[in-house]
Amino acid sequence: MSAPAIRIAGVRKRYGQLKALDGIDLEVQQGEFFGLLGPNGAGKTTLISALAGLTRVDEGELAVMGHDVVADYRQARRKLGVVPQELVFDPFFSVREALRLQSGYFGIRRNDTWIDEILASLDLTHKADANMRMLSGGMKRRVLVAQALVHRPPVIVLDEPTAGVDVELRQGLWQFIRRLNRDGHTIVLTTHYLEEAQTLCNRIAMLKAGRVVALDTTDNLLARFASRVLRVRLSAPVGLDFLPGARDAGHGWVEIPFESYGEVEDMLSRIRLTGGQVEDMVLGEPDLEKVFMGVMHEA
Amino acid sequence: MKPETVRFAGFRTLLYKEVLRFWKVSFQTVGAPVLTAVLYLLIFSHVLDRHVTVYGDVPYTVFLVPGLVMMSVLQNAFANTSSSLIQSKITGNIVFMLLPPISYREFFAAYVLAAIVRGAFVGTGVILVSLLMVSLPVVAPAWIIVFALLGGAILASFGMIAGIWADKFDQLSAFQNFLIMPLTMLSGVFYSIHSLPPVWQTVSHLNPFFYMIDGFRYGFFGQSDVSPWVSLGVVSACFVVLAILTLSMLARGYKLRA
Incomplete structure (x- = not known):
């Protein structure tokens, strides 16, 4: 049996007195479109950061495609693409330079064919040589998605990817993400737009105060809690x-x-x-x- | 063209990115420090050249050049790592370097080497402009290279520590203005410590920057205030200590991986 795309076991993380993650157990299978929902401060971003190696947990284990994020961090990170929540960019570089650099960080050179494909899919081809500072917020958001995909990760985590994004762009983005999911990529999504999660996700986990308080298929959750x-x-x-x-x-x-x-x-x-x-x-x-x-x- | 996976590509790309970052603003990162050093040279040589000779018969302006070169190398190596890291932390784009499978050793090596490259560019620039004004002897080029590399690496490491530790630009400028600047200025850039009273000579011996500059200067004149081997020992020890400290901060993810 193939390893789950994501395995999270007994994960705890404290910031002083605050229990950011309070014993999280979760598995996401390969090919799933998985939703991670919860109010602000529920621990979603901390969990994603722990998965990506940006945060170190106090207890527990996390693995991506069977690779432990600490012991086997190189493989785990190669298998994971993360679209961060904040609209971050490096003002020194153009879109293409940013993507080439990101590709190189993951050990891949001469990746321009794939970079061109991603740029086209995200409608960024005409901005390839523009400096990141010159892009609108929506375009910067798309570049973040492109950066997460540049090393062709099988698992993609999107942390609030449509926050502050207009309707047209949001639709285009979801079309693209759905295509990636159809092509076999595992998608993990956090969002405050619940109708998006309902439409896109096969399975959903709800977090509150660092704990998983509901975990089921979207259909089962709807059947159980709403009529x-x-x-x-x-x-x-x-x-x-x-x-x-x-x-x-x-x-x-x-x-x-x-x-x-x-x-x-x-x-x-x-x-x-x-x-x-x-x-x-x-x-x-x-x-x-x-x-x-x-x-x-x-x- | 097929994509290829290359060994140490993460390190090489990070090094390339760090060099490209300062090169894109080279007026500010290379041109301006060269100009500053040349202005020092012009002013001090105009005021002191006819009155002071050092090491017996070395004119003051000639004596001054290696010190200014090394000062530029050191200050710019520090500026490169510290400013790059704090900018990336504050704007949040540090995440692009933390998400990929780059080890903390590769991270350290890339930042330090890029800082040395910037220091070398600035140092070479100062030498080239100085050669228009003075004739500079080179007695032992190996010492010049060794001290430039080690001095650059020390300040690059120091810059990494400052960049990682500081949460705002104000804290970083405190490092720069209250530590780096006085230590450099009081390290014998503008004078031989033999011209100082005994107490200040002793104090100068406690300043690691003195050994970097004195050893570097030995490569030009074959003369120095202390033996270049002593300077090499002190400078190497400083590098080892700072490298261990920086690597341990990176390994722990101090202020980078919460």
Whole structure:
């Protein structure tokens, strides 16, 4: 059996009194599109930093494609590409120079064919010779993605890659990342845009105060913590106690959870039978935001 | 063209990047220090050349040149590593050097060598301009090279320590202005320590910069305040101590890997 793309076992990290990571156990299998979610300060970036060798943990082990990030750091780092959260760049160099240097740091020379391919995929070809200082924020973000990919790592970690990025660029970026995932790359994503995580990730871990508080497939999380909802606005208030889970959502709206669409017709006819008149109606799919709020509240 | 994986490519690329970094702003990093050294030379030679001779019959201006060259090498080696590291730390782009599989020894070697290259560029520049004004003897070129390399390496290591330790430019400039500058100025760049009162001669012997400059000067004149072998011993010991300290900071990831 092949090694997991990422293995994290019993990882703890303290900064003074603060437990940044409090016993994290996690495995990400090869080829997964994995989401790492949590509120600010949950430990996501610390965990990614530990994986990338930027932070040293107090306890526990981390491995990338079976290579320990401390004992076998050279192989572990070759297998990992990290897009950092901060918009960092070296003002001395052009885009192409930055990518050539990054390639060289990983021991690869004459890598221009791949560099050109990445630049084209990220729509940066026309900026290849521009100094990094001259790029917009979105372009700098794309260069960071390019730098993470320059050594063709099988595992790619994106720490808040779309923070402050406009919609068009975000779509283009996700298209590209999805293609990488289809080509076999393992993707680990942290984001505050939960709808992105819901659309992209097959599996999700939620962190709170340095601990994993939920870990499952996206579908299972949605099924467990959120349900479909029928929202109706009635012309006059009617007691809907006979509909399990029905609750007042304010402004004349009532929310009624349900499992399958077959139940909707029955619910509407029962409302009509009690004299209720539906003025407006919305069907809501389960969303990760509800799951997130539920998990964080419970944890 | 096929990509190829090259041994020590990380070190070589980091060295190349560090050289390219200062070369891209060479007016500031090479041209300006050469000009500063030449201005010192012009002013001091104008004031003192007719009044002072050193080592018996060496005119003061000629005596001054090696000291100024070495001072430039040392100050620029320090400036290269320290400014590069603190800039990378403050802007955050140090992450590009920390994520790849570059060992801490390669990291150290690349930064130190690049600083020596900058020191060599500046030192050569000062020599070339000085040759327009004075005729400079070269008695033992091997000593010149050895002391330039070791002195550059010492200050490069020192610059790495300062760059890693400092969290802001203010702290770094304190290093530069309150430590490097006085130690260089009081190291015998502008005088032979034999011209000093005995107490200050003793104090000068406690300054490692004195040995770097005195040994370097020996290579030009075949004469020095102390034996070049003594200077070599002191300078080598300083390098070993600073290299061990820098390597241990890098190995621990001090202020670089939290």
